[in-house]
Amino acid sequence: xxxxPRLPRxxxxxxxLTRVPRDRRGExxxxxxxxxxxxxxxxxxxxxHWRLYRDLASLSYRRLPSALQRDxxxxxxxxxxxxxxxxxxxxxxxxxxxxxxxxxxGLSLGLAVSTAAFSIMNAAVLRGEGLREPGRxxxxxxxxxxFTSTEWRYxxxxxxxxxxxxxxxxxxxTEGASVRTEAGDGPGPTTNLGFVSGGFFAATGGRVALGxxxxxxDEQQLDSPPVVVSFVFWSTRLNRDPAVIGRPIRVGRTTxxxxxxxxxxxxxxxxxxxxxxxxxxxxxxxxxxxxxxSNASVQVFGRLQPGVSLAEAEAQLSGVASTLxxxxxxxxxxxxxxxxxxxxxxxxGRTAGSARLAVAVFVFVVIGxxxxxxxxxxASVLVSTAITREREMGVRAALGASRxxxxxxxxxxxxxxxxxxxxxxxxxxxxxxxxxxxxVEAPAAADIAPDVTVFxxxxxxxxxxGVGAGLAPAWHxxxxxxxxxxxxxxxxxxxxxxxxxxxTLITMQAAVSVLLIVMATLFVRAxxxxxxxxxxxDSERLYAVSATLSGTGNxxxxxxxxxxxxxxxxxxxxPGVTAVALTELTPFGDVTKTSIAGDGxxxxxxxxxxxxAEYFETMGLRLMSGRIYTRDEVAAKAPVAVVSESLAxxxxxxxxxxxxxxxxxxxxxxxxxxxxxxxxxxxxxxAIPARLNDHSAFAVYEPLDPSSEIxxxxxxxxxxxxxxxxxxxxxxxxxxxxxxxxxxxxxAAQLEQExxxxxxxxxxxxxxxxxxxxxxxxxxxGLTASVVGQRTREMGVRVAMGAAPGDLLRLMMWDxxxxxxxxxxxxxxxxxLASRVAVSSLLFxxxxxxxxxxxxxxxxLLTSATLAVLVPTRRAAAVDAAGVLRxx
Amino acid sequence: xxxxxxxxxxxxxxxxxxxxxxNTYAVPIQQxxxxxxxxxxxxGSIYAALARLEQxxxxxxxxxxxxxxxxxKSKRVYTVTASGLRTARDxxxxxxxxxxxxxxxxxx
Numbered sequence: 001x002x003x004x005p006r007l008p009r010x011x012x013x014x015x016x017l018t019r020v021p022r023d024r025r026g027e028x029x030x031x032x033x034x035x036x037x038x039x040x041x042x043x044x045x046x047x048x049h050w051r052l053y054r055d056l057a058s059l060s061y062r063r064l065p066s067a068l069q070r071d072x073x074x075x076x077x078x079x080x081x082x083x084x085x086x087x088x089x090x091x092x093x094x095x096x097x098x099x100x101x102x103x104x105x106g107l108s109l110g111l112a113v114s115t116a117a118f119s120i121m122n123a124a125v126l127r128g129e130g131l132r133e134p135g136r137x138x139x140x141x142x143x144x145x146x147f148t149s150t151e152w153r154y155x156x157x158x159x160x161x162x163x164x165x166x167x168x169x170x171x172x173x174t175e176g177a178s179v180r181t182e183a184g185d186g187p188g189p190t191t192n193l194g195f196v197s198g199g200f201f202a203a204t205g206g207r208v209a210l211g212x213x214x215x216x217x218d219e220q221q222l223d224s225p226p227v228v229v230s231f232v233f234w235s236t237r238l239n240r241d242p243a244v245i246g247r248p249i250r251v252g253r254t255t256x257x258x259x260x261x262x263x264x265x266x267x268x269x270x271x272x273x274x275x276x277x278x279x280x281x282x283x284x285x286x287x288x289x290x291x292x293x294s295n296a297s298v299q300v301f302g303r304l305q306p307g308v309s310l311a312e313a314e315a316q317l318s319g320v321a322s323t324l325x326x327x328x329x330x331x332x333x334x335x336x337x338x339x340x341x342x343x344x345x346x347x348x349g350r351t352a353g354s355a356r357l358a359v360a361v362f363v364f365v366v367i368g369x370x371x372x373x374x375x376x377x378x379a380s381v382l383v384s385t386a387i388t389r390e391r392e393m394g395v396r397a398a399l400g401a402s403r404x405x406x407x408x409x410x411x412x413x414x415x416x417x418x419x420x421x422x423x424x425x426x427x428x429x430x431x432x433x434x435x436x437x438x439x440v441e442a443p444a445a446a447d448i449a450p451d452v453t454v455f456x457x458x459x460x461x462x463x464x465x466g467v468g469a470g471l472a473p474a475w476h477x478x479x480x481x482x483x484x485x486x487x488x489x490x491x492x493x494x495x496x497x498x499x500x501x502x503x504t505l506i507t508m509q510a511a512v513s514v515l516l517i518v519m520a521t522l523f524v525r526a527x528x529x530x531x532x533x534x535x536x537x538d539s540e541r542l543y544a545v546s547a548t549l550s551g552t553g554n555x556x557x558x559x560x561x562x563x564x565x566x567x568x569x570x571x572x573x574x575p576g577v578t579a580v581a582l583t584e585l586t587p588f589g590d591v592t593k594t595s596i597a598g599d600g601x602x603x604x605x606x607x608x609x610x611x612x613a614e615y616f617e618t619m620g621l622r623l624m625s626g627r628i629y630t631r632d633e634v635a636a637k638a639p640v641a642v643v644s645e646s647l648a649x650x651x652x653x654x655x656x657x658x659x660x661x662x663x664x665x666x667x668x669x670x671x672x673x674x675x676x677x678x679x680x681x682x683x684x685x686x687a688i689p690a691r692l693n694d695h696s697a698f699a700v701y702e703p704l705d706p707s708s709e710i711x712x713x714x715x716x717x718x719x720x721x722x723x724x725x726x727x728x729x730x731x732x733x734x735x736x737x738x739x740x741x742x743x744x745x746x747x748a749a750q751l752e753q754e755x756x757x758x759x760x761x762x763x764x765x766x767x768x769x770x771x772x773x774x775x776x777x778x779x780x781x782g783l784t785a786s787v788v789g790q791r792t793r794e795m796g797v798r799v800a801m802g803a804a805p806g807d808l809l810r811l812m813m814w815d816x817x818x819x820x821x822x823x824x825x826x827x828x829x830x831x832x833l834a835s836r837v838a839v840s841s842l843l844f845x846x847x848x849x850x851x852x853x854x855x856x857x858x859x860x861l862l863t864s865a866t867l868a869v870l871v872p873t874r875r876a877a878a879v880d881a882a883g884v885l886r887x888x
Numbered sequence: 889x890x891x892x893x894x895x896x897x898x899x900x901x902x903x904x905x906x907x908x909x910x911n912t913y914a915v916p917i918q919q920x921x922x923x924x925x926x927x928x929x930x931x932g933s934i935y936a937a938l939a940r941l942e943q944x945x946x947x948x949x950x951x952x953x954x955x956x957x958x959x960x961k962s963k964r965v966y967t968v969t970a971s972g973l974r975t976a977r978d979x980x981x982x983x984x985x986x987x988x989x990x991x992x993x994x995x996x
Contacts, residue, residue, distance in 0.1 A: 027964055031931065034915045051928070058932025064939060 007033050011052060018060040028059065081405075085412035092413065102782055103381040104421050106775045107469075110374025111425030111462065113768055114367040115450065116432055118457050121364075123448045130266035131348055132205025138310060139347015140169065140300040140317065143339050150346060151297035154278070154290050156324050160300060160340070161197070163320030167302040167313040170203045172196045172269060172348070174299070175743075177252035177284055179274060181237050191233070193251070194272035195281045195298075201228070203303035204268050204348065209234075211245040211260030218277040222289075225280035227251065228260040233273040251276065252284035264451075269299070269348040285734065297548060301347040314342040366768055369512050373772055375465050376505040377779045378417060379472035407471075414470030415463070422462040426450075472501065502783050503819040509779055510823025510865070511830065513772040514857050518831035520769035521853035523762035526846045527755070535751065536687030536697065537587070537619045542747040543726055544586035545714040545733065547740050560710050563737060567714060570732045576725035579717040581614035582704055586713050587689045588750035606647065606666050606698040607689050610708060615701070616642075616684055618717045624648075626658045626682030634703040641678035644699040648683045657683065662700065678702060773864055776820075780868040784816045788876040795876055796884030808877040816869035817862075824858055831857070894946075894975060900925060901937040902968060902976055905947055910967040913952070914938065917966070938966060946972030 006012075007029060020028050032055060039048035093100040131137060140160070142149045152160070152171070161169040172194050179191040198216030200206070206213060209231060218226050227249065229238070238244050247258050256276060267273075281296065282289035290296055304313050317340040324338050396406055433448055450458075547563060564582055571580045609615075613631050616623065629640045641662055648657045661677040686697035704712060718725045726744065733742045788795075795808055835848035846853075894902065904920040905912055914934055922929045941947045952965045968976075 026961075028931075028935070030961055030963060031914045035918065035931070038915075038919070054928070055931040058930030059935070060932075062932045062936040064935050 005033065005037060007036065007052075011056065014056055015059070018056060019063045020059055021064060024064060028064075032056075081408075082412065085409050086416060088409065089413040089416050093417075100417070102778050103378045103417055104424065106377040106381075106778050107374045107418065107421035107465065108424035108428060109771045109775065110370050110377075111422055111458065111465070112428035112432065113370050113771055114461060115425060115429035115454060115458050117367050117764065117768075119429065119433060119448050119450050119454050122451070122453055122457075129268045129271070129348075130204070130206060130263070131268055134348075135344050136304045137203065137348065138302055138304070138313075138342035138344045140302055141341040141343055141346065142300075142321070143341050144337065148341065150299055152300050154296045154298050156321075157197070157298050157300050159324060160317060160320055163323075164302070164313075164317055165305075166308040166316045167304045168199055168203050169300060169302045169317070170197045170199045171278070171298040171300045172200060173278065173281065173296060174270060174272065175281075175284075178250075179237075179252075180250040191273045192271055193284070194269065194275045195278045195284075196275050197278055199303075200275070203301070204266075206266045206268065207263045208260040209263045210242070211258070213260055213262075214275060214277055219279045221277065222279065222283070224248070225254065225256045225276050225283060226259040227256040228262055228275045229258055230262050230267055230273045231264040232267070234261045251280075254280065254283035256280065299347060302342065310342050310344070314340060317342070366516075366764065369516065370768055370771065371461060371465060373509055373512055373775045375468045376509050377775045378414065378421075378465070378469035380502045380505045380779045381782055411467060411470040415466035418462045418466030418469070422458055426458060472505075506776070506780055506783060506819040507823040507826070509772070509776040510820045510861060511827035513769070513776045514824055514827025514861055515831045515834065516765060516769035516772045517857035517860055518828070518835065518853050520762065520765035521856050522835055522846055522848070522850055523765050525850065525853065527762040529846060534688075535587070536685055537621060539587070539748040539751045541718040541720060542587075542619070543716045543718070543729075544745045544747055544750075545716060545730070545742065546745075547714075547733065547742045561706060563740065564709055564712065564714065566736050567733055570736065571714075571716060571729055574725065574729050574732060576719050576722035577716060577729060578719045579614060579618035579715075581612045581618040581715045582709065582712045583609060583611040583615050583715055584704060584708060584712055585609045585689070586715060586745075587619070587687075587747050588753075606700060608700050608702070609689065610702045610704040612704050615715065618715045619687065620717070621687055622685040624683040624685060625656060626680070628682055628684075629703050635706070637705055638703060639676045639678040640681045640703065642682040642684055642701040643680055644686050644697055645683055646686050647698040647700070648680075650698070666700065773860060776861070777864045777868045780816065780820065780865055781872065784812075784869045785872040787815070788812065788872045792876065792884055796881045799881035800885060805877040809873055812873040812876055813866075813869055816873065817865060820861065820865040824861060827861075828854060828858065894979060897933065898937050898941055898946075899976065899979060901934065902941055902946055902972055905941075905966050906968045906973065906976070911952065911965040913963045913965050941972065942966075945969060946975060 007015075011032070012029060015025060015029060015032075032052065035055070036048055036052050039051055043051075139150065140152070142152050142156070154171075154173075157169070157171045161171075173196075175193050175195065176190045177193050178189065179193075194200075196214060198214065198219045201213035202215070208228065211228070214226060214228055229244075229249075234240060234244065238247075241247075244258055244261065248255050249258060250256075251274065262275070276284070278290055278298075302313065302317075304310065321338040321340040393406055396409075397403075429450065433450070545567075547560070547567075568580050568582070571577050613628055613634055615621075616628050624645050626642075628642060629638065632638075633640055643657065643662075651657065651663050652660070657680045660680055662680060664677075684701070687699065688697055689699065716726065716729060718729075730742060730744050734740065791812075798808060799805075831854065832849065900921050901917060904917050904924070908916050908920055914931065917938070918929055918931055918934045921934065938947065938949070942949055947966045947968050949964050949966050951962045953962060
């Protein structure tokens, strides 16, 4: 047998260093060998070698194109492969419908949750309200040495607008009013209105889907004012009627004409549904028309002219502002001149970025956890099929399939799964979104329907999940062993690694489930607490009225005092109004005044309020002992105070505080009279006046100083069983001073808003937590069932060796539950950390280490895991030893 | 012409493929060109010329059926395309015209 001629080994090695692409190396090697052989015969050994090295050298400075590049497989072939892969996947799925259903169920639940969560976050945080180039549209703040305010008087705005040349200055006044779309009597639903100056749409960049925007000419339109409605309003209240332009709608006390429908996504500022010209303000509220002397507060913003910097515009606008008269009554005598501050982070409903970020991060973490779970679940299902498919992969590899080809098959399968799941998930999300919207109390004006961003998100996530879930079994199938699987018997040997992988997946799922259940339980308990929390007074039929008067305000507050005096007198004659009181702070209003009492370690929040004597009756706070301060004491600014019950208990330990001075540790802001500490004359029932999560009902009430009445608000209590009383009352208030800017807020609504935040988080985490447990149980069941199936033979042997069914059951149960137990420990640790660090500020009256939440979570997980393991295990324990052994 | 020009070495290679009959491969081409030009030709330059010719569409290559030679391995075989042939002929004609002009001038 002649040896097959070959190039010297070092030449073959040198060939690798040349620039010949790998796929052509064999070809080149054969050519060189042939030439070498010929030359060896013709010209002798030396010449042949010399020419061989020359050829080698020539190959290393010329690049030879790759055969793959020059000879691409027709693109159709790749597609044909892909469709083959798909067909194969379909046949495979059809053979294992149960596994397929489990995987799709898990994945579509995960995708539905993340799509819904993302839609809401998209609407609430990411999308914004349609402001074009926000960096060029700053809010205009009013500032002097003593104060900074976001609101200007309407008259001041007109002067700013006329004086500004470097930017377009516009204003908006946000209000609510009843809007009715059909003819008839009675009020319609209260709708967010924006009264806007003429250039509002031009300055914000708002466009319309139908009709036209409002412009400067509309400011002159007094009868039947034109309105632009939002896309959401058009969709929900007008049924997307294309012929809506020109239709009359009833807004407040006037009839307006629809001239335009804003494009989708435009709702500046703060979810407006209807925009009208400012000039329509008087008609809507049946008050006097806004003009240069009006006192209504408006928010001012601007759009910088092209090429003008923020600083230039600010300097010019401050010049205009400095000519405006300073409101002495509000800021105190001797304040400096006004100036304008341009701030691109305020105005037009923009909120501080950090608040948005916190919500976004929370939602993204939840989405991430759910997807991780869904991914782990599908991966574990696919790994279980991969084990049984080892033989198939072996055959494929033996027939010459490259590793990439096999991985592609697996990826095609998991992507197909992902696509089916995404379709189902999208349907689930669509179906669930309105419900979710109601659950999280999305405002009616918010547009939470999925848009392009949401679809893109879903697509990306599906792709990631599909690839992620497909790579796990592919990784397991790496370095495919050609021989063992073909022999058929050896499969058992390689079972250890994938089982460990799947156990790790189960551990992860269990940990995430526990984390989510603990969070869900904490939030549910917090929201139940928040809903049932006794705020100490009846917030129903309680209203807070604020008023800003017209006039120059140079009367040192005399005007507002007269207004309040008349208001109280008028309101007491309104039937149905049971009590009226002036107070500095209203419950759950925007402003709170607190004092920190005690030394560093024992800090408690004490709420301070200055009120008229009627406040306690209006609020419905019961007098526990002593007396309320009298009207005379209020008028005389007497140094007396009323404290809340829990404060009295904390500082006097059951003794009566009456007649004592207010304890030193409670700091008081500059006392009105001499620095005499007020004497306590009475104790009233506890009430929670401000933030629900303060956990503090410590309160000190002092008489309202008449000179502070300019800051005061009016509380109105309406008798139960009456209707329309508050409208009547507001009508009377407006009739006192038609130019006054009177606004009414329902305390019940403010309390509702305060309690809605934990409810939203509770709803979200409960749904997600429940899905997490379901996913975990599915995964565990699948794992146990497949492990039991693979260990049937072992069980048979054990039974033959004398193991009782109980022993087998115990063995299998422990094997199945071990990853869950480890996951439980990890999850509890993570939950302890998360609840302490991240969410304790959102928990109302619930300890972050609430034993019920942690115990409950552990119990739920262990119970469901035991069930998931028990069902398949019982089947294995009843194994027929003789049958199994005979089979093998 | 398609705007693709032939270099001298490329022309030799192209003509060699044609001369050797279609379905020839790199080794005979190298030997042919080396003999015809009487100068040593490296394999690297042959491969490069063939690659350029193929890129320009003057030859095409394919892997042959397995043959008894070379241990039954298949090899890359080259064929001159119609456009390759046309280009070579055009070049030849240009040269002929120039030479005949020289002949008429009686300078040779």
